[in-house]
Structure formats: structure tokens, C-alpha cells
Amino acid sequence: MLDFTEESLKKVLTRYNVALEKEMTPEEAAEELYPKDELIYPIAKAIFEGEEDDVVEGLQAAIDAGKEAITLIDDALMVGMAVVTKLYDDGVIFLPNVMMSADAMLDGIEFCKENSDTAPETKGTVVCHVAEGDVHDIGKNIVTALLRANGFDVVDLGRDCPVDEVVAAVEENKPIMVTGTALMTTTMYAFKEVNDKLVEKGLNVPFACGGGAVNQDFVAQYELGVYGEEAADAPKIADAIIAGSNIATLREAFHKH
Ligand code: B12
The missing domain is CATH 1.10.1240.10 (Methionine synthase domain)
Structure with a gap:
């Protein structure tokens, strides 16, 4: 192997x-x-x-x-x-x-x-996006492919996605998780804005964030943030959520201490 x-x-x-x-x-x-x-x-x-x-x-x-x-x-x-x-x-x-x-x-x-067989029954919906101002979508596309392959329905908001569109998609689709990808130090701050607007509306859904620019210390600064290093972590985090994990236990499981 x-x-x-x-x-x-x-x-x-x-x-x-x-x-x-x-x-x-x-x-x-x-x-x-x-x-x-x-x-x-x-x-x-x-x-x-x-x-x-x-x-x-x-x-x-x-x-x-x-x-x-x-x-x-x-x-x-x-x-x-x-x-x-x-x-x-x-x-x-x-x-x-x-x-x-x-x-x-x-x-x-x-x-x-x-060319992949996707699981017939959906385990839940995940909203995925690339941070506002950022066109780097390769990592996000891997994340969506792996989530779909693992039986999740994905609402893919694409790249350079305005903060308000992410929030509206969460209101509309009631996902079990949101994902964000940012490759630039200038764009990752949009995650904090998404977080604040979701919290303001009482939408306390886990917000898994990754991408080259992002690190665990940054993501841990906002309430809903869970850091994912590898695209393969996305379906693992989603599986943990349907198994009952909350943001605190997700951080315990997926953050390095
Ligand atoms: C490919 C690339 C591009 C392509 C993007 C094509 C596309 N469709 O994505 C193009 C050529 C278009 C491009 C443009 C630009 N780029 Co560029 N680009 C890169 C490059 C070489 C590779 C990025 C990449 O795709 N990596 C591979 C993917 C798979 O990695 P990833 O997204 O991080 O995803 C992995 C993990 O992070 C994780 N992951 C990602 N998201 C998530 C989410 C969750 C929930 C989880 C669990 C995991 C996870 O999964 C993946 C692995 O398993 C990097 C260099 C580098 N060292 O990264 C520069 C880089 C990102 N680019 C950079 C820049 C500056 C730009 C431009 C501004 C250049 C310019 N002067 O025009 C523009 C950006 C315009 C804009 N507004 O966005 C800088 C950013 C600097 C910074 N720190 O801010 C970098 C770092 C290059 C550099 N060293 O200067 N770029």
C-alpha cells in the first residue's frame, strides 16, 4: 500500500x-x-x-x-x-x-x-463554501466530493461566496454542518463574520473550517468553529455530529492539544 x-x-x-x-x-x-x-x-x-x-x-x-x-x-x-x-x-x-x-x-x-458510488440514503445536509473574496476552490471541491461519497447531501455555494449567502443557505437548508475554505490570509476573516451572523440568529451549527491560510488557533477564536486539517476530516466531523457530538466535543476530538 x-x-x-x-x-x-x-x-x-x-x-x-x-x-x-x-x-x-x-x-x-x-x-x-x-x-x-x-x-x-x-x-x-x-x-x-x-x-x-x-x-x-x-x-x-x-x-x-x-x-x-x-x-x-x-x-x-x-x-x-x-x-x-x-x-x-x-x-x-x-x-x-x-x-x-x-x-x-x-x-x-x-x-x-x-465514477463513485454514493450512498443511497442521505445522512444529512452540509452547506459548503469558499470564503468571500477567495477563488481557491480545489480543497472545497475535494471536501464536497468526500462528503457526497460518504452519504451527505451537499449544498455547494461555490467560491468567493458572500457572507450573507452562507447565512441565508443555513437558514434555508437547516444543515447539520457548514464548511468554509480559505487560502488567503485576507479572506479567512470572513469566517468570523459568518460565525457572528449565525450566532446572532441563533443558528448554532458546527462550522468546520480549513484551507491553506487557516489554522486551529484562528478557528478556535469563534464560537462555532471546528478546525479541519485534511479534506478527509470533513466526513469524519459530519459523522461525529450525527453521532451526537457538539462543538466542544468536536474540538476535543479534532483539535490538536
Ligand atoms: C492553485 C492556486 C491558485 C489557483 C486557484 C485555482 C482554483 N480553482 O482553486 C489560481 C491560479 C486561480 C490562483 C489565484 C490566486 N492566488 Co493562488 N495559489 C494556488 C496554490 C499554488 C495552490 C492552492 C491549492 O489549490 N492547494 C491544494 C488544495 C487541495 O489545498 P487546500 O485548498 O488548502 O485544501 C486542503 C486542506 O486545506 C483541506 N481543506 C480545505 N478546505 C477545508 C474545509 C474543511 C471543512 C476541512 C475539514 C478541510 C479543508 O483539504 C485539502 C487537503 O486535503 C497556492 C500555493 C500554496 N502553497 O497553497 C497559491 C496561493 C494560495 N495563492 C495565493 C495568491 C496570492 C493568489 C492570487 C491573489 C494571485 C494573484 N496575484 O492574482 C490569486 C487569488 C485571487 C483570489 N481573489 O482568490 C497565495 C495566498 C497568500 C496568502 N497567504 O494570502 C498562495 C499561498 C501562493 C503564495 N505563496 O503566495 N491561485
């Missing part, structure tokens, strides 16, 4: 400090970072190259070889996106490359969703 946890990826990525070690083209640098697994390699490479058709072809091949579509989001698409993120952060590739990869990633997530 391959280990593509964030921890193991970090180790690989740190070992190959590609930008500093030697002069390489972006393609050569990426080649050093791809996993060697024959099913995962072509998918990761296609994400880096922004080739949507090749992403789908690679995913289909992996599914034909017996992989579960939904697991390929973490085990293959995220691995490719980790290469993109690393080389962007190192200044080896630039925003246009990232945009092409992000599009390919979103197509890949959609394909995995379409």
Missing part, C-alpha cells in the same frame, strides 16, 4: 529541494517529484502539464486496474497538485501553469465524483 499521506509527501518534497539543488527545466524538476507508481505517475504528470484528457485517461486506467475512484482524489490528483504547489512556491513555475493544472485537477475531481 503506497503512503501518500501529507506527512510522507512533505518528506519527499523536502528531500528534493529541486529549485536550489541544481538548474533544471520545470519538466525535469517535476520529473524528480512524481511518484514512481505506474498507475499514479501518469495522473500526477498530467496534472502538472494541465492536460485534462490525460488526467481522465489515467484515472480510467487506475479504475480499470481496480482502484476506487474516490480514493484517487487523494492518492493521485493531490499528489500531482503537490508537485505543482511545490514548484510554484519555489518559483520554478508561474501562475499560468498553476491555472492550467488547477483546471485539470477540477476535471479530475469531477470525473472521480461521477
Whole structure:
């Protein structure tokens, strides 16, 4: 079983400090970072190259070889996106490359969703959004895919979602949980506004927040906040809620102390 946890990826990525070690083209640098697994390699490479058709072809091949579509989001698409993120952060590739990869990633997530069996009975509704002012929706799309795959109904409010729209959607849909994703230090403050408006209206629903910009200390500052590090935490938090957890017990279970 391959280990593509964030921890193991970090180790690989740190070992190959590609930008500093030697002069390489972006393609050569990426080649050093791809996993060697024959099913995962072509998918990761296609994400880096922004080739949507090749992403789908690679995913289909992996599914034909017996992989579960939904697991390929973490085990293959995220691995490719980790290469993109690393080389962007190192200044080896630039925003246009990232945009092409992000599009390919979103197509890949959609394909995995379409090819997954969702549970027939819904366990409850979850409202998901990306913070107002923020267009980074890859993490949110993984969260919604995993929630749906785990039997939850998702009301997806999309990216750059105004605070008032989140509040209105909670009033209308009466979800068991709200999720928020923010990748920018400038946008994460919208979560506090969502929290305050929900509390003001007596809508004390757990508000699971994640995304690159967000950390546990920030989320713990507002009443409804529960921090989630990994997209896979979202269905776990939702399951804990239907099993009877409240915000305090969710924090005990999901926050690092
Ligand atoms: C891809 C990307 C883009 C793409 C986004 C495409 C898309 N559709 O999302 C594009 C090219 C459009 C883009 C644009 C911009 N970007 Co950008 N982008 C990135 C990049 C390289 C990767 C982000 C990403 O998708 N990561 C992968 C996903 C999967 O991670 P994630 O969302 O965090 O989700 C994971 C977890 O956080 C968790 N999670 C997420 N949400 C939730 C919710 C719950 C409930 C739970 C439990 C878990 C969870 O699950 C996922 C993993 O399992 C980062 C660099 C970086 N190091 O992160 C910069 C970065 C986020 N971008 C940045 C910036 C500045 C911008 C721009 C302003 C650039 C510009 N000058 O125009 C614009 C933003 C415009 C706007 N208003 O939003 C900065 C933000 C800096 C900051 N701290 O504020 C970063 C950090 C780059 C940098 N180092 O400067 N970007």
C-alpha cells in the first residue's frame, strides 16, 4: 500500500529541494517529484502539464486496474497538485501553469465524483463554501466530493461566496454542518463574520473550517468553529455530529492539544 499521506509527501518534497539543488527545466524538476507508481505517475504528470484528457485517461486506467475512484482524489490528483504547489512556491513555475493544472485537477475531481458510488440514503445536509473574496476552490471541491461519497447531501455555494449567502443557505437548508475554505490570509476573516451572523440568529451549527491560510488557533477564536486539517476530516466531523457530538466535543476530538 503506497503512503501518500501529507506527512510522507512533505518528506519527499523536502528531500528534493529541486529549485536550489541544481538548474533544471520545470519538466525535469517535476520529473524528480512524481511518484514512481505506474498507475499514479501518469495522473500526477498530467496534472502538472494541465492536460485534462490525460488526467481522465489515467484515472480510467487506475479504475480499470481496480482502484476506487474516490480514493484517487487523494492518492493521485493531490499528489500531482503537490508537485505543482511545490514548484510554484519555489518559483520554478508561474501562475499560468498553476491555472492550467488547477483546471485539470477540477476535471479530475469531477470525473472521480461521477465514477463513485454514493450512498443511497442521505445522512444529512452540509452547506459548503469558499470564503468571500477567495477563488481557491480545489480543497472545497475535494471536501464536497468526500462528503457526497460518504452519504451527505451537499449544498455547494461555490467560491468567493458572500457572507450573507452562507447565512441565508443555513437558514434555508437547516444543515447539520457548514464548511468554509480559505487560502488567503485576507479572506479567512470572513469566517468570523459568518460565525457572528449565525450566532446572532441563533443558528448554532458546527462550522468546520480549513484551507491553506487557516489554522486551529484562528478557528478556535469563534464560537462555532471546528478546525479541519485534511479534506478527509470533513466526513469524519459530519459523522461525529450525527453521532451526537457538539462543538466542544468536536474540538476535543479534532483539535490538536
Ligand atoms: C492553485 C492556486 C491558485 C489557483 C486557484 C485555482 C482554483 N480553482 O482553486 C489560481 C491560479 C486561480 C490562483 C489565484 C490566486 N492566488 Co493562488 N495559489 C494556488 C496554490 C499554488 C495552490 C492552492 C491549492 O489549490 N492547494 C491544494 C488544495 C487541495 O489545498 P487546500 O485548498 O488548502 O485544501 C486542503 C486542506 O486545506 C483541506 N481543506 C480545505 N478546505 C477545508 C474545509 C474543511 C471543512 C476541512 C475539514 C478541510 C479543508 O483539504 C485539502 C487537503 O486535503 C497556492 C500555493 C500554496 N502553497 O497553497 C497559491 C496561493 C494560495 N495563492 C495565493 C495568491 C496570492 C493568489 C492570487 C491573489 C494571485 C494573484 N496575484 O492574482 C490569486 C487569488 C485571487 C483570489 N481573489 O482568490 C497565495 C495566498 C497568500 C496568502 N497567504 O494570502 C498562495 C499561498 C501562493 C503564495 N505563496 O503566495 N491561485
